[in-house]
Amino acid sequence: xxxxxxxxxxxxxxxxxxxxxxxxxxxxxxxxxxxxxxxxxxxxxxxxxxxxxxxxxxxxxxxxxxxxxxxxxxxxxxxxxxxxxxxxxxxxxxxxxxxxxxxxxxxxxxxxxxxxxxxxxxxxxxxxxxxxxxxxxxxxxxxxxxxxxxxxxxxxxxxxxxxxxxxxxxxxxxxxxxxxxxxxxxxxxxxxxxxxxxxxxxxxxxxxxxxxxxxxxxxxxxxxxxx
Amino acid sequence: xxxxxxxxxxxxxxxxxxxxxxxxxxxxxxxxxxxxxxxxxxxxxxxxxxxxxxxxxxxxxxxxxxxxxxxxxxxxxxxxxxxxxxxxxxxxxxxxxxxxxxxxxxxxxxxxxxxxxxxxxxxxxxxxxxxxxxxxxxxxxxxxxxxxxxxxxxxxxxxxxxxxxxxxxxxxxxxxxxxxxxxxxxxxxxxxxxxxxxxxxxxxxxxxxxxxxxxxxxxxxxxxxxx
DNA sequence: GTCTATATCTCGATAGAC
DNA sequence: GTCTATCGAGATATAGAC
Numbered sequence: 001x002x003x004x005x006x007x008x009x010x011x012x013x014x015x016x017x018x019x020x021x022x023x024x025x026x027x028x029x030x031x032x033x034x035x036x037x038x039x040x041x042x043x044x045x046x047x048x049x050x051x052x053x054x055x056x057x058x059x060x061x062x063x064x065x066x067x068x069x070x071x072x073x074x075x076x077x078x079x080x081x082x083x084x085x086x087x088x089x090x091x092x093x094x095x096x097x098x099x100x101x102x103x104x105x106x107x108x109x110x111x112x113x114x115x116x117x118x119x120x121x122x123x124x125x126x127x128x129x130x131x132x133x134x135x136x137x138x139x140x141x142x143x144x145x146x147x148x149x150x151x152x153x154x155x156x157x158x159x160x161x162x163x164x165x166x167x168x169x170x171x172x173x174x175x176x177x178x179x180x181x182x183x184x185x186x187x188x189x190x191x192x193x194x195x196x197x198x199x200x201x202x203x204x205x206x207x208x209x210x211x212x213x214x215x216x217x218x219x220x221x222x223x224x225x226x227x
Numbered sequence: 228x229x230x231x232x233x234x235x236x237x238x239x240x241x242x243x244x245x246x247x248x249x250x251x252x253x254x255x256x257x258x259x260x261x262x263x264x265x266x267x268x269x270x271x272x273x274x275x276x277x278x279x280x281x282x283x284x285x286x287x288x289x290x291x292x293x294x295x296x297x298x299x300x301x302x303x304x305x306x307x308x309x310x311x312x313x314x315x316x317x318x319x320x321x322x323x324x325x326x327x328x329x330x331x332x333x334x335x336x337x338x339x340x341x342x343x344x345x346x347x348x349x350x351x352x353x354x355x356x357x358x359x360x361x362x363x364x365x366x367x368x369x370x371x372x373x374x375x376x377x378x379x380x381x382x383x384x385x386x387x388x389x390x391x392x393x394x395x396x397x398x399x400x401x402x403x404x405x406x407x408x409x410x411x412x413x414x415x416x417x418x419x420x421x422x423x424x425x426x427x428x429x430x431x432x433x434x435x436x437x438x439x440x441x442x443x444x445x446x447x448x449x450x451x452x453x454x
Numbered sequence: 455g456t457c458t459a460t461a462t463c464t465c466g467a468t469a470g471a472c
Numbered sequence: 473g474t475c476t477a478t479c480g481a482g483a484t485a486t487a488g489a490c
Contacts, residue, residue, distance in 0.1 A: 036263030122407030170401035180349030211438035
């Protein structure tokens with residue numbers, strides 16, 4: 001971390017308020033979208049005055065942009081490349097699922113914001129996600145690469161890696177988006193949320209590994225996807 | 228359908244305008260949420276005047292409520308009990324996935340509205356979904372019941388039916404929520420959308436059936452997967 | 455039933471005191 | 473840096489002509 005020569009106390013105060021605002025804005029934006037969010041809601045949640053929002057971030061649009069940057073940086077930081085070391089595909093898959101679910105569970109507002117953005121058209125989200133994917137050790141890319149490798153080594157059967165990725169990510173994320181209904185439907189999910197989430201990791205990992213077991217014989221339909 | 232004694236022409240005209248408004252409102256609400264939507268956007272999309280919205284549905288809140296009822300009725304109507312006749316679980320699963328994906332693809336706004344509602348707290352959505360689930364031939368309930376039966380008959384292995392349901396629904400729906408990014412990531416999904424969707428059905432059905440094979444049977448004797 | 459014109463109010467943004 | 477007070481744009485909602 002680089003150190004500024006600005007007096008420490010002032011800097012910390014600014015950082016604190018700024019971060020408090022960003023966190024509050026993230027919560028509100030992620031639930032109501034950019035247009036639906038109210039500046040006074042954000043101010044209230046941050047425990048400050050409405051005018052202070054405009055002092056730190058001139059406009060609502062500006063604040064939204066900064067929140068988006070803030071979210072992306074959270075995504076980048078949280079998804080460390082702990083996948084690199086996985087000795088085999090099964091370990092990679094289980095680690096990926098566990099990490100992914102923990103991240104979503106611990107950063108619900110981040111995921112909600114991404115989804116909200118997509119529902120509103122996704123112009124802001126898509127380019128950012130694409131550029132995150134470019135990076136060689138991006139977890140999504142790593143997952144696809146390792147899936148291909150494992151298949152060509154015969155560790156798992158050949159499957160469309162993108163379809164598989166979509167299935168894994170969907171199965172990790174969607175549950176949290178519709179949690180109110182799942183909670184109403186499945187008592188355990190509401191009463192013992194943490195336990196249910198651990199069971200979900202287990203269930204998903206098992207289910208996917210079983211579905212990826214190599215066949216003795218028959219070949220499955222596998223469309224060509226490579227560039 | 229009960230028939231009114233109101234003159235047919237008038238009734239039809241009202242129904243048409245009302246339905247046009249509801250469809251337009253559904254589109255806008257589903258992308259921007261209740262607070263983010265603008266009445267004039269809805270009017271423009273419906274091709275009518277802003278004042279007419281207030282003639283048919285007194286307030287914005289009132290309109291939103293009616294849109295929600297409208298969506299629920301769509302859900303109920305579209306999910307006919309075509310699952311009832313499935314002779315075995317594999318047929319049921321494949322039919323369920325195919326129907327579900329077709330419905331989502333053909334009613335994106337409906338699904339978006341449900342998700343938007345959930346992101347905003349879900350107070351409106353959850354009770355409605357719960358009461359839909361009560362019905363004996365509700366597809367989600369039917370799925371859980373048939374999954375249990377099939378497991379106790381030994382047709383598939385024992386799995387947590389709710390975890391499985393969550394996985395299936397997630398895998399059918401989430402793709403469409405983040406379509407902008409998937410389209411950017413996977414060229415085929417954008418250029419040959421319909422084909423990609425058919426492949427998705429196939430991929431998902433195969434994957435799930437494989438993961439549900441009873442433990443005793445080895446992978447050397449796989450049931451045929453292609454129609 | 456449908457429109458134009460207008461009233462009313464809410465929200466984003468600014469000015470200015472402390 | 474933080475607040476109170478307020479302005480002005482834009483939104484919902486209504487009045488009234490056709």
